[in-house]
Amino acid sequence: MAENKTTKAEAAPKKVTQSAKKAEPAVKKAAQTIKKPQTIAVTSPTGGSTVGLRIGAVALWLLALICEAFAVMALLEYFFPPFGMSPMAFLIGMIVLDLAFTILAAQLWKKANHIKPMSEKRGKLLFYLWNELGVIMACICFLPLIVLLLKNDKLDKKTKAIATVCAMIALLISGTVSADWNPITAEQKEEAEAQITTNVYWTQFGHKYHLKWSADGDEESCCTYLRGKEPYEGTVTQAIEAGRTSICAYCAAHYAAEMGLELEDLNVEDRDTAEQPGLNIKPGTQNDTQSNTEDE
């Protein structure tokens, strides 16, 4: 397996399978060394260009705004819904399109920010606005419509109620999906690439990456959150560009010291907990791991 990886240095991150791992030596120390090919090149799969992603995001936000404008114009009776559509069908159709466009735009925008993060030197406010532009645009693309719907007294009650609730739910969904919960700075990404030379692991729906995983899942070689799972494996660059922007707090608390990582320079999930290894970190749903933290 290690040989395969060295020949495909820039291959996309692959899903680690239990069966593949079983072929490796049972001795866990040996498994550890085999599992960490040092030769994987830390290069950006996209070459670092984010212009296309950002143009795509802006274009999609414009389409979302156009949908909102159509809905607003129909509400204000500048025109009647085409093709004999009922006002309700037209409004809900525009809200659904608006939702789809804002979500897609925000995903492209976040992807661009993970490939080429903003420097922390630009200041906290600008950093926040830039990384959460998806949330801001979700508000711009739904709030005016919601306000107009609430103030409207020409629609029948049912249409008004249903359209308003749909728009509010759409705003909630779009805002949540568009948020970048743990944005990374350019400096933190550079530090991560310099410090973490071994492969990292992440799960399909997780927002962070993990430092250690092994199929046997013991405490020294596997993060408690990854026990019994088959995570994706790749370079830290690949993890960040896949949207896993921070180190898992458990891994930071348990493995950073032995790996010689300087956590203060890195993006760490739940930083306060991570920097005090004595603290009991809630190990998710796996109760059998609770004892891990007690004997420290």
Ligand SMILES: [Zn+2]
């Ligand atoms: Zn972890």
